Amino acid sequence: TQLLEQSPQFLSIQEGENLTVYCNSSSVFSSLQWYRQEPGEGPVLLVTVVTGGEVKKLKRLTFQFGDARKDSSLHITAAQPGDTGLYLCAGRPKAAGNKLTFGGGTRVLVKP
Amino acid sequence: GAGVSQSPSNKVTEKGKDVELRCDPISGHTALYWYRQSLGQGLEFLIYFQGNSAPDKSGLPSDRFSAERTGGSVSTLTIQRTQQEDSAVYLCASSLDLLAGPRSEQFFGPGTRLTVL
Numbered sequence: 001t002q003l004l005e006q007s008p009q010f011l012s013i014q015e016g017e018n019l020t021v022y023c024n025s026s027s028v029f030s031s032l033q034w035y036r037q038e039p040g041e042g043p044v045l046l047v048t049v050v051t052g053g054e055v056k057k058l059k060r061l062t063f064q065f066g067d068a069r070k071d072s073s074l075h076i077t078a079a080q081p082g083d084t085g086l087y088l089c090a091g092r093p094k095a096a097g098n099k100l101t102f103g104g105g106t107r108v109l110v111k112p
Numbered sequence: 113g114a115g116v117s118q119s120p121s122n123k124v125t126e127k128g129k130d131v132e133l134r135c136d137p138i139s140g141h142t143a144l145y146w147y148r149q150s151l152g153q154g155l156e157f158l159i160y161f162q163g164n165s166a167p168d169k170s171g172l173p174s175d176r177f178s179a180e181r182t183g184g185s186v187s188t189l190t191i192q193r194t195q196q197e198d199s200a201v202y203l204c205a206s207s208l209d210l211l212a213g214p215r216s217e218q219f220f221g222p223g224t225r226l227t228v229l
Contacts, residue, residue, distance in 0.1 A: 006154070033217075042220025043155070045217045050214050088155065099168065100145075100218065102155040102156075
């Protein structure tokens, strides 16, 4: 059982549709990050959230950190083929210092 | 470029052989991490180096795995007597952990794809 559970594992949608990816845990995190990874490359940071209830927007992407700092979501509005990739959430458990724990990832495919 | 580099990009080896994977972090980054990623899956933490502190080896799956970081810069991950289940992409990341705290960003290399036949 992973400390961070992502759902769904795979999402295939048409260009222009909206999608939401969830990242859930029973543990509290001092911060939570979302990364995006493309084939053959390492993950790249999209956003960091640190305050319970925090909402951050990055163009068509909206990130939310749960009030209790145990969960997060990523919402993409009007998805484009360029949004295709593996989305990974990663959290710093309160007792683990700077070490990151990654979720299992959500593979997103946006078809033109 | 000034990013994290890893070599080789691909490594095919036979079961039982030893392999060494190299990581060159971003200059000045004090923290260095190794992760393992199975096909299309999340990242599994292996080991973490922070400055001159003793490394956090809590993620190493067996005593066949070891890592060194020489001079606070380049790191080598060694897998002895490789097994087929060691096949995966091995990713290295570096960061400025000490000052950035919970907002610290990890910068990843492109990974080494290891295939054990």
